[in-house]
Amino acid sequence: MHDSFDWATFAFTAFGALGTVAALIVAIVVGSRQLGQFRTDQKQRDLDQKQRDNDARRQQARxxxxxxxxxxxxxxxxxxxxxxxxxxxxxxxxxxxxxxxxxxxxxxxxxxxxxxxxxxxxxxxxxxxxxxxxxxxxxxxxxxxxxxxxxxxxxxxxxxxxxxxxxxxxxxxxxxxxxxxxxxxxxxxxxxx
CATH class of the missing domain: 2.60.40 (Immunoglobulin-like)
Structure with missing residues (x-):
């Protein structure tokens, strides 16, 4: 009996491995989108800060x-x-x-x-x-x-x-x-x- 192949264990193991790979791919895709959104938000925050600094610098001159x-x-x-x-x-x-x-x-x-x-x-x-x-x-x-x-x-x-x-x-x-x-x-x- 030890020589026989357990298809049920193999199927569950293969399915678990595929699920793990799929979860990893989803995490990479979601993470890269969030990173892209973070960079976009950071650029906007930098532009907003630059505008506030410019406005503050121009305040007296106005x-x-x-x-x-x-x-x-x-x-x-x-x-x-x-x-x-x-x-x-x-x-x-x-x-x-x-x-x-x-x-x-x-x-x-x-x-x-x-x-x-x-x-x-x-x-x-x-x-x-x-x-x-x-x-x-x-x-x-x-x-x-x-x-x-x-x-x-x-x-x-x-x-x-x-x-x-x-x-x-x-x-x-x-x-x-x-x-x-x-x-x-x-x-x-x-x-x-």
Whole structure:
């Protein structure tokens, strides 16, 4: 009797081995899917964290803006400026209005080396340090158009409390920039028109 083959034991053993292999394959498939889902979730968490870090870094910069303040009276010492050459000679003398640029820092932290630049000007006017919650200003080139009063300054540059440099356009676009955006110190004029 010992020489006879026990088919029932063989069948159960073979079935158990196949079940074990099938369970292993299912575990590998499910595990690889879960690993893939984990990696996808991790990538999304990393993107979300990067966005939160970016938002936190931009938080102060969003609170900084600048506007032009054009005086209502024409300047007594520089009453006229030459207009464009396309105008007839008699119409080329345009009244000029003293103008300041006001930099408003609505954040609780200070900004450093704030500077403004007007359209078409190579000159940059330095406002400098502006404490949190306060305004700074620079006297800029006199303007011939009173309609510019209250308009956004064409280019605003500043360094935030974390040392990051920013520039804001007159359309309100805010850009992080590498290093000091105005390089020529000779073109910076601290508050003098």
């Amino acid at each position: 609170c900084v803006s600048a506007i032009l303040r054009v005086a209502g009276e024409a300047s007594a010492h520089n009453h006229y400026q030459l207009g464009p050459k396309s105008l007839p000679a008699a119409e080329r003398l345009l009244p000029s209005y003293p103008t300041t640029c006001e930099v408003m820092n609505a954040s609780p932290w200070p900004i450093y080396e704030a500077a403004v630049q007007l359209h078409g000007a190579s000159r940059v006017w330095l406002v400098g340090f502006v404490p949190g919650g306060e305004n700074g200003h620079a006297h800029v080139a006199a303007q011939t158009d009173r309609k510019l009063d209250g308009c956004a300054a064409p280019h605003l540059y500043f360094r935030d409390a974390a040392g990051v440099w920013w520039t804001r356009t007159d359309e309100g676009d805010l850009f992080e920039v590498e290093g000091r955006p105005f390089h020529e110190v000779s073109s910076v004029d601290e508050g003098n028109p």
